[in-house]
Amino acid sequence: MTPQTLHDPELRARVTWSLIAEPADPVALYARELLGPAAALELAERAEGGTLLRALGDTLPAAPSDPKDDPPHRRARRALERWRGRLARLDFEAVLDDAQRRGIRILTPGDPEWPELLDDLQHTAPHCLWAQGPGDLRALTHERSVAMVGSRASTPYGEDTAGALAAAFAAAGGTVVSGGAYGIDAAAHRGALAAGDGATIAILAGGLDALYPRGNTRLLERIRERHLLLSEAPPGTAPTRWRFLSRNRLIAALSHATVVVEASWRSGALSTARHADELSRHVGAVPGPVTSAASAGCHRLIRERGAVLVTDPAEVLDLLPGGPAAGEGRHAVQDELDLLSPADRRVLDAIPPRSSLTEARIGDEIGFSTQEVAAAVARLELLGLAARAGERVRRVHSAR
Amino acid sequence: MTPQTLHDPELRARVTWSLIAEPADPVALYARELLGPAAALELAERAEGGTLLRALGDTLPAAPSDPKDDPPHRRARRALERWRGRLARLDFEAVLDDAQRRGIRILTPGDPEWPELLDDLQHTAPHCLWAQGPGDLRALTHERSVAMVGSRASTPYGEDTAGALAAAFAAAGGTVVSGGAYGIDAAAHRGALAAGDGATIAILAGGLDALYPRGNTRLLERIRERHLLLSEAPPGTAPTRWRFLSRNRLIAALSHATVVVEASWRSGALSTARHADELSRHVGAVPGPVTSAASAGCHRLIRERGAVLVTDPAEVLDLLPGGPAAGEGRHAVQDELDLLSPADRRVLDAIPPRSSLTEARIGDEIGFSTQEVAAAVARLELLGLAARAGERVRRVHSAR
Incomplete structure (x- = not known):
């Protein structure tokens, strides 16, 4: 303030x-x-x-x-x-004094640090934000901030994936926004912290005077020392479930996209995704085994709510505004046959794996003329896939 | 014939x-x-x-x-x-005699057994089909046929999932269509066979005189004894890779939807999915861990090609014509808060897990009047979630 x-x-x-x-x-x-x-x-x-x-x-x-x-x-x-x-x-002044003593500053619209992203919330924009840490909120969320959220009841698979995605995104200069909770949130924060300069913001449901959950105190302290803690609730506010849910809209609003890494069928992380969707920000979801209840919410988001399936760090970057998101595809849709011309593949396939054939026999088998087979074999030789031994042709076994 | x-x-x-x-x-x-x-x-x-x-x-x-x-x-x-x-x-007559001797019949347009589904292939419709087994192709594919296909290099997760989906679909009166290959194909056929009356069709790339692959001989024989083997290639035709790929269009065409259970990034199963897509049939794909190369093709289908994410047998049924497919959702999109009214949830959340509070204290904490708290507590009592002890309210710990 x-x-x-x-x-x-x-x-x-x-x-x-x-x-x-x-x-x-x-x-x-x-x-x-x-x-x-x-x-x-x-x-x-x-x-x-x-x-x-x-x-x-x-x-x-x-x-x-x-x-x-x-x-x-x-x-x-x-x-x-x-x-x-x-x-x-x-006692307004006492609250301000207390916040100042704790190093908690208050952000309001018009502050240089107040990000325009929050304006998208319109009539549900927070009255102000309580912030703690050296990070500048506007700078941290200006271009590359992504929410990575998920279940507290996470699996090692989900935590590993969250950590890896967050580390890669942070290493690429992005800010990982999450809720500081156990499970996926913590794994995402940790991944970002592990990535050298990686930035991360934890947005808490309660006041910044009492870090919650207790078991994440050390993690939240590290985020506070190096980056930024945020809450719209003043110090002294207990983190009730109600406040968690309204907090989720801030996680969504301060991120250019939201990725749900693991979420059960009714996880609170789905509410963050819904807020992101309402704000017209991309929502990504990480798939998992269909047998894992911890992935059921992610599958639901992809199936029913148009979330983009995300499997790797590049696909997280694709969610940012201006990225191809999905469907358009970073990877050109490549025909399985593109690697080899169909004619050459037919010739190659006609050669038995552990035997050899004459070109005439190959042509007879696949309905090619001998000249056609000879031309294909010449190309396959160049590619190191076939070899001539006298009149006969054999395969060369590569890693292919 | x-x-x-x-x-x-x-x-x-x-x-x-x-x-x-x-x-x-x-x-x-x-x-x-x-x-x-x-x-x-x-x-x-x-x-x-x-x-x-x-x-x-x-x-x-x-x-x-x-x-x-x-x-x-x-x-x-x-x-x-x-x-x-x-x-x-x-020698036309010799071929026919040989086929007849082997119990292989020839299906052509106009046969009662020739299914209209094949007409959708238009100019690439097969000249005829070679068929073996007691199943009637038209009856088996009339309403409920689904292709379940995938990698030969499958994982136990993929095989279990394919088997379970196929068994449930077959038990629901459906016909599981696949390619008789190792891995996912075999798991799907086996799942269907295991489901009592479950029907399954294997469409082979080579002639029906030599069942391929050898390791699936017993499985293919069981399908031939109880249901149906098909090929568009006459007896004596070797199953080359080229023929596998053109065979895939028949798997897609004879199925009202195609589900890819596991597929690597360049799996041939993706060609079946593409054929289904070209035929305007729904394509479903089963997700898996992002760390599994065997699921990469499925994730690609969902991300880039609009395949519907499928996690359970009901979602396979949804792919059939007239089903909700996806997006529209068999499951109503239910807010995480629906189970409890927000007011009641706020009151419940204000009660510490292992302690108790007066109603006045609860109201003060969450900004409710004492009357509002009392009403909520009455409802929570009815639901078995809270209990009064004198003036104080405590939680009742349920499975919730």
Whole structure:
């Protein structure tokens, strides 16, 4: 947070919203978009539910926690209730002091470090981001950032694949974005860290004051020392499942493409993929054995949701904007017969593996004239695939 | 071959073409399509290259064995040369007698057993088919036939998967079509045979008089005893690589969909998939570990050629005409949160795994009113996921 943020009422209001509303609180986001952060906050602090409702109109979206058929005025009143409980206890300056002491900075729109990628989230863009580490968010995500995510319940196959893909992508100058969780996330972060200059960002669901999960503390500390930790939740926020799910939209938004390495049929990683899809970013998925439940979600993404099947680092790069993605193919679709002309292949195939034949006999077998066979044999000799021994032709066994 | 075939000059000419021309000889196929089998044969028997060329016009397609920039009159002359060498040695009646003695019947268009599926091949439709076994080709392929093909160099994973998919498809009344080769083909045939009444057809590249490959003799004999062996090559034809590739179009044509179970990057199974694609039949491919070279061709089909990723027997059925194939999804796309309402999930997530909280404390943590928490806890209690103990709420640990 720059001094400017502290004094700009709109930016200060954004930080306050981050402190009093849940990340994906739809009424808060709606009020902010409609009225601007400061005016919306003023209403939240002073107005009654009716006033808030009148200001917002009756198109107020329902929160995921709202019952169905819930009238707008009840939703507005409940939203106020949610915010005011926290507003009453809020000590804004103490929060900022604490963050500063911990080396946590606050990013808001307009900061040089605030990436345009977040604008794609439109009305669900975070109020602000809490960041820690030497990495510059905008620079790290400017051209080559890819989310690599997946199940906590990963297999060694998935972890190896995540690590290898992340290492290669980071070594190619890319930033690996993930969620810092056990399993695939951790393997992706580790792969990126292992790749010399490889950059990686962990976006956490809870506050940056308490690294979660505990078992990844050392890993997250290394990312914090060398690159960047992010959260849209202020310090002191516990990482609940709810916050994990809304955090996933940030992983998707801060990445030019998302690769799911392993995911069970209902993995949370699929929500990251859905966010990426909604943002019109490419989604890749790594296949695995059909017998592995840890790959079922990846197969589902490829089968049902148009994810691009990804098998190697080059195919990850292909997902970036401007890459061929899939279908168009980095590899020209090459006929299996292209390596050898069909005529030459027919002649070669007519020669028994461990015997030899005359050219006349070969021609008879495949319906070629002797001249045609002779020409093919000459070419096969040049390629080192056949050899003449007197009148007879035999194969030369190569690695082929 | 019915007595009618023997006496109908067109059908008799078709059988002769099968005896003197390679399966995919483009001049023979072109002449047959343009002039009809009998008139084309008469030209082949009597005419000079110039006459043949005048009859066929100058649009004569080149054979794969022809050099580029080869003028049509040279192609016509070479075609004549190919056919006449064999015509000179042909003893039509002896071939038929031999086939009959071996129990090999000849199928031609118009036979009740000739399936309409073959008409989709148009100008590359076989002249006739040589068939052996009690199965009726038309009945076996009428509604539910699927090709299951793949590498000879298969892995246990691929063989197990092929066997399981084939067994389930055959048990569902389907016919598994394959090429009788080692590896995936054999596993698919075996899976179908193992499924009680499961039907399977092996389409061979060589003549039915010598079952190939030798190591699959017993398997092919069982298919011949119980179902059907097919070839477009007459008895006495050796199975060269060239004939394998043209045989693949028959596997694709006689199947309503093609599933590639394992295939290396340049596997011949990819040619079967390409034929199926050209025939507008669905192509499915089974994924595997990205580290397995035996799955590289399958991944390529999914990535680059629009094949549908297939993981289980139900997804094989989906490939049949009228099935949802993919994208549309047999499984409704279900949000990971659907199982529990978001509000209830938030409340549940706020309860520590091995501790308990008051409802007021839960509400404070997630920004819910106490009434909202109480309602959610009531629902969670009903679902057996939470329990009240005095004023406090704790989780109930289920299998979830």
